[in-house]
Amino acid sequence: MFKKILVANRGEIALRVIRAAREMGIGSVAVHSTADSDAMHVRMADESVCIGPPSSTQSYLSIPSIIAACEITGAEAIHPGYGFLSENAGFVQIIQDHGLTFIGPTADHIRVMGDKITAKDTMKELGVPCVPGSDGGVDTLEDALKIGEEFGYPVIIKATAGGGGKGMKVATSAKDMEKAYRTARAEGKSNFGNDEVYIEKYLTTPRHIEIQVFGDGKGRAVHLGERDCSLQRRHQKVFEEAPGPSITPEERDRIGKICADAVARINYIGAGTIEFLYENGEFYFIEMNTRLQVEHPVTEAIFGVDLVREQIRVAEGLPMSFTQEDLQINGHAIEVRINAEKLPDFRPCPGKITQYHAPGGLGVRMDSALYDGYSIPPYYDSLIGKLIVHGRDRPEALARLNRALGELIVDGVDTTVPLFHALLQEEAIHKGDYNIHWLEHWLETNLGSG
Template sequence: MFSRLLIANRGEIACRIARTAKRLGVATVGVFSDADAQSAAVRACDEAIRIGPALARDSYLDGGRILEAARLSGATAIHPGYGFLSENAAFARACAEAGVTFIGPSVEAIEAMGSKARAKALMAAAGVPLVPGYHGADQSEETLAKAAARIGYPVLIKASAGGGGKGMRVVGEAGAFAAALASARREAMAAFGDDTMLIEKYLDHPRHVEIQIFGDHQGRVVSLFERDCSLQRRHQKVIEEAPAPDLDPALRRAMAAAGVAAARALTYVGAGTVEFLYQDNAYYFIEMNTRLQVEHPVTEKITSLDLVEWQLRVAAKEPLPLTQDQITARGHAFEARIYAEDPARGFAPSTGRLLRFRPPPADGHLRIDTGVGEGDEVSVHYDPMIAKLVVWDEDRARALARLSRALRAFQIIGPSTNLAFLAALADHADFAAGAVSTKFIEAEIDRLLPAIPAAPPEVLAVAAVFVVLSARREAAARARASGDPHSPWNAVNGWRLNDDNHHGVELRDGDRALRVLVRFQGDGFLVDVPGAGAALAVRGCLEADGAMEIEIDGRTSRAVVLRQPTLLKVIHGDTLYSLGLAEGIDAAAEEAVGGLSAPMPGRIVAVLVAVGDGVERGQPLLVLEAMKMETTITAPAGGRIAAIGVAAGDQVEEGRVLAVIEPAGEEGGKPAGEGVIKPVGAEASP
């Protein structure tokens, strides 16, 4: 076994590889770009080395930088994970030349499977079934058109060097062939620098079934059963499962044997996946991935094996740990890929800080693979996958029920996510029945993307009470820091001069502008919500992380509310609502809040004033560093510094009270009520 392993990847797969390596006693070396300097993957490794700026081509895709990191660290092996350089034959060759073990198959195997045309020729020679098609060297339009006519329409034009749906066109009739071919060639050349095309019979309702195989240096090859990856959108997998549902036992055995035959044809070493399309009780080879797959955890759950451990042992030239007869499967597993994306906007990637990231607790039935944590930033530079949620149970129905519950229990606030979309998939009756194909999401997209519901009165009440309880908490903090903690100006308890005891909160729900009135009543509130009829009796307790224990008209529930400058994110039940906060608490309550709040999370670089100092409007008070920029916090009005709640070097969260100013001439009275300060004078951090 290797003494020191460099992990040439990032995110959840780097964390996952590090876990196994540490369990085996192998020291780990991570690599990171500037965007990932504080990432979970860096923390997961024993040491980490910077390899360049944020752009992947200048860091994770730069084989020279990675090999230099291996040299500097003394690593004798490199695990590429998946993506990036994992199927790059030139990098595998460079590793061999540098005397570093590449955790993957031979250069020859990678090159053979990197060309779809060559791969299909090898598979045909090995007796592996192929989709009827043309994979020849003659690329003239006339030859390709004749091949399409011979195969029979509809046909699929596909780039030989392609992937991810690029250079791919479905053609339904001969008259449309020439234009589709020209378009596919242009796209393939732009994406891959190669416009070689394949023509195949188009399957209109196939399933995507793949076989996990493993080979060792001793010439043994085994199958670790199959996975079904039919739930896809834009040719990208969304939910995978193992084993594949509703396959005839004889067909399962035949597909596994075909996967093993494919690996033997390449004298394959390491982990690989042989992918098939399955339709009408027939299966056809489409490609072989010469690496570990994103969905490998479902195979691990049903076999109780660690595939990364197998990769390391095989790369160290140990024999496969088990023979084919010793490998067994039990139960059923699903994996859901949780992405930072907006399904309602065509699954456009979303970015931003994870204000709340609370997966359901892991146990023997549930596993979370992730490379992020609460407070981390989802960057524009890399794949938007946040986490993989993996569930297992004794049978498919129970595993699917677990998946549905876990998706609803997963709390993420910050970037948009596909959690609700995944939950709709998990609950779909046809998916539960196993009646799916690679076209399933496309056909059912309208049912899977329900309209965003209007926030019900209970959610509006929760949001308004949160605003008031937050104001009360900030007022209490200010009171503790002031010289007059009993002043009525330092309270948000409903007391006001010449007025009744209420606060108005201005909210916006979609196109609806709403004023919610919160009246104090004993140890709770009466909340008037437009359209709700009678006022709601609400009692609530606000925790530091935004969680709330709420009782509404005698019914108790849990909620989570996080505040952004002009937005409230509310999780109530299993639904996430976004509510605009037009004015916050009304003017009288805003005066009671007072204080200067951090406009963003960051680190206090300097405190420029002291308690008791007189200040003028616009005078610099503190310097906050966030996202490598310094922001100067200035006084919103003239007065005297009554309290300072931070010191240089402190890390602060968004909204934390930094300082309190008493207006000039009102020493000991109510603080200035200018609301949340606005950063000015931003400049580059040294």
């Protein structure tokens, strides 16, 4: 059993890991920048170490500082949370070289899944359905035009090292191809230092469905159903639910088994998420995230499991505490991401919290690092909380979400709470009748924002 874990992150996810460690009787170490000296994860951890100035590159992304913090405190393992260094294969290798344990997948698995082309080729070999597209990178505009003609427009050009919607451009015709191709390459180069792109058939009305998988690193793996993350703004998820309102039990079992078998065959260890576009009853692989997802609480709610606790267990070499047969869906869960942003343009809105009250009651969970008097720093992501509700069915979960949003108080800064109040008035939300483009169109119509 680990005696002490260092959490290489901040905010609500750092708190999430610290809480799991405490329940397991494991000590926790928080790292923080000077801007986060008064942050809740620093207050809640057993120990804390300042690792640099506000800039992420000099603090939360500083591998030498994080390793030094482990050496100073005697931490034996590192949990990366999500974001920052959570999918950095080099970081994992350095951790292992220092005799520490990374609570997550191997460096090789992170490396393979971090490159979109390699990930797609690997998944094809493992029997996971993929979107039709180019075989590998597309090096010239001429080749891009040939692929567009072969598969038919629209197509989407994607940076192989991309993420978060960067390096992705749609070409609706051959006329659009040159600009989309050059722009995607330029964004890939500027954001990720890699201008290689690949091309896929662009699905017009898909949903975003992701399968939660978990492996023990010894050839055993399970799936924990799906999450529907179709409500997105600029490829960023804002509303996630499980199970997906459009997925049948038969489809869940089929794609879940494919995913679990795939990660078992590669001896994957820990939590991972295999993401798909889903259209007309078919699943098309788009990427695998080799880490805990922001939206993991909805899966925890319907299966009654603690995914962080399980991550720590398998990192210690222990077996998973459940089998596929143990995992039975109970009810419906929804998560909304509360950001410190000003509508309608979603401009980041850092500042001092003058009053904070978290909603409560049956089936309500609020994951947040806010407190009265806390000053949200301007240097990091604008996510300040996740409101998760669980009900016996989807209508009850939606009603509970509406009630909980009404109880939530965050004064002193603007937030995206009004967006969710408005969305809950929409018939399409209650029917679960939307795709990945629905929210963008709704924002343009209702807020003048996209």
